[in-house]
Amino acid sequence: MSPRRVTLADVAKAAGVSRTTASLVLSGRGRELRISQDVEQRVLRTAEELQYRPNIVSRGLRTGTTRTIGFVSDTVATSRLAGDMIKGALEAARDRGFMLIIGETEGDAELERLLLQAMHDRQVDGLILASMFTRTIKVPKAVTTAPAVLLNALPKQPAPLPAILPDEVEAGRRAARVLLDAGHRDGIYLIGVGPRLRDVPAESLAAVERLVGIRAALGEAGVKVAGARTCPDWQPEYGLSATRDLLRTVRPRALICFNDRIAMGAYQALDDFGLKVPADVSIVSFDDHPIASWMRPQLTTVALPHYELGRKAVDVLFGEIGRDRSAGDGAGEVHRVPMPVRHRESVAPSSGADAGG
Amino acid sequence: MSPRRVTLADVAKAAGVSRTTASLVLSGRGRELRISQDVEQRVLRTAEELQYRPNIVSRGLRTGTTRTIGFVSDTVATSRLAGDMIKGALEAARDRGFMLIIGETEGDAELERLLLQAMHDRQVDGLILASMFTRTIKVPKAVTTAPAVLLNALPKQPAPLPAILPDEVEAGRRAARVLLDAGHRDGIYLIGVGPRLRDVPAESLAAVERLVGIRAALGEAGVKVAGARTCPDWQPEYGLSATRDLLRTVRPRALICFNDRIAMGAYQALDDFGLKVPADVSIVSFDDHPIASWMRPQLTTVALPHYELGRKAVDVLFGEIGRDRSAGDGAGEVHRVPMPVRHRESVAPSSGADAGG
């Protein structure tokens, strides 16, 4: 049925040279090893005519490199995060002629072991260990077999692995600054965590870092958080109940919601109380989930740079592949990717005192 | 640094047999080829002790099979669809010891060519060509090199490729039946397409099939669609404007929205007009997008079975890999995956006449 693949031997034969010569020419080492212009041209032309493509499997056997990297995540299905992150990784890899083998562990250590084994069996040139929400993970022993980076995660025990993470602290500062720039100084409440640094979900790095950034930026402006409501889980229903709870006692001027799903619940609660966004209450949030631009008014939010995270992971991984890892310098480096603000419609200038200083 | 991989030769040497014998035993052909119990046990035990794992790259060179399948989609980032589809494919593949190499074309034919080439270079055992929204696609010539299936797509020109699609016609029937079962017979409007069969977006298979199903089920119950509003794109903003437009002239009792994003817009429009879901207007929709369960009231919708689609694609692909493709029987078969109804809160019994027959 399908015609047999054309191989290096075919090209060599057709060009009237040895396999060695053909190989040298096609790997670009012809000049270096004194192959004549004449022969070089003939081989190149023949390869072109026959549409020769080197067999990567064979090359992999010989050289040990398969031009393939493994992307292992806890789950690829939850949230849209995975998609953009994979897309970024995919494109960065493609730029270098690499492909991605993907797998998901669902948080199961045994599954993870099998998966890493399967990737090792296929001789991947590097590994990306990704988490779908920012957190610390236990690095499996098996990853020492190939260069590896952590994506959206930090190692639980200190490990010589680079990590790529969104810059959540700066994101917190930016969210706060959006409100400050609009003149808000009073009645700023948090929905999701806080107000104290210990009032955050245990596993979530993002929560504590965002909070740190928010408090820093507000503090520098001499502004204090008026109050906060925590959410057991960052889902719309809890954003709704937390905001309702808040509205029973106070009238906030601005809310910083710790993610967009919470903000969605907050919108519903405000609507219940007859309050308008942003006229009565300004809202700024985090993540830039797709719903953020579907909500009315459209939500101003600090975006998780999923695509850039994926790209960066691949870039760092290639640095790692090239590096002599026994040297160990700069091994556990943490790379922070900036989170951009998406200015939309949910923030209005403070109607109160424009009292600047 | 990392200790060299243990190879078949190592096992053979340690067990005091030839590589051939070790290979035969480990591939389970020992009995068949008269290897003694004694030797067989020794080899198995040695392999176990040394933690031998066959190198798939090497095996791939010899046998031509890499236990890897290629998943090519137009895009993996848009919508959550990709995630669950890939997840389903991933798990079905893993059940058979296969891994997925993924790539995306972004609708670019040249990119697609390069991608298929790259997968061919890596000797994938099969290909899944996936589309992120149901449509007809031009099947690239290159796919004839390996067994392939279409996922969420039909071939534009007749091609001997199996296709896996959601059962949209039946989904349309189910959506209609949800309303009929609740007693609705009058004031049923469509948002997104229709009312005529030609009032649908050109590229979208789902639109026309859903409409066919809706009309069939309603027709069988002797019910007619009261009216419809089309949307240029199935996004919340168009759902909003279409529904507003509708509400300016009539008071519907029920809406069938052609997807959840449109339904989100419809919710907003109904809210603007002071109408309550489901007390005043029942709504049923399609897709089961994550937002469907975040909306208030939660949206009743007919779900796209992404996970099952992914699984099914892999199952069919393995059938294809096993089959003698030169036979050509059952080549272009179309597999339909049922779309389940997610009963939630947006449909209420018709407050009008309970007049059944």
Next chain:
DNA sequence: ATCGGGCGCTAACACGATTTAGCAACGGAG
């Protein structure tokens, strides 16, 4: 005439598995 050396290319091995062909030993039949 002989030797050394640069030039241009190739023979041969290696990678790690699978698979074909066949070898050595043994026992029984003639």
Next chain:
DNA sequence: CTCCGTTGCTAAATCGTGTTAGCGCCCGAT
């Protein structure tokens, strides 16, 4: 004693590429 068939294993080829070592030729120098 010879021949043949069976048993139990192994040598060697193979897949397609990369890489090392080296071969033959020609030219110039001695």
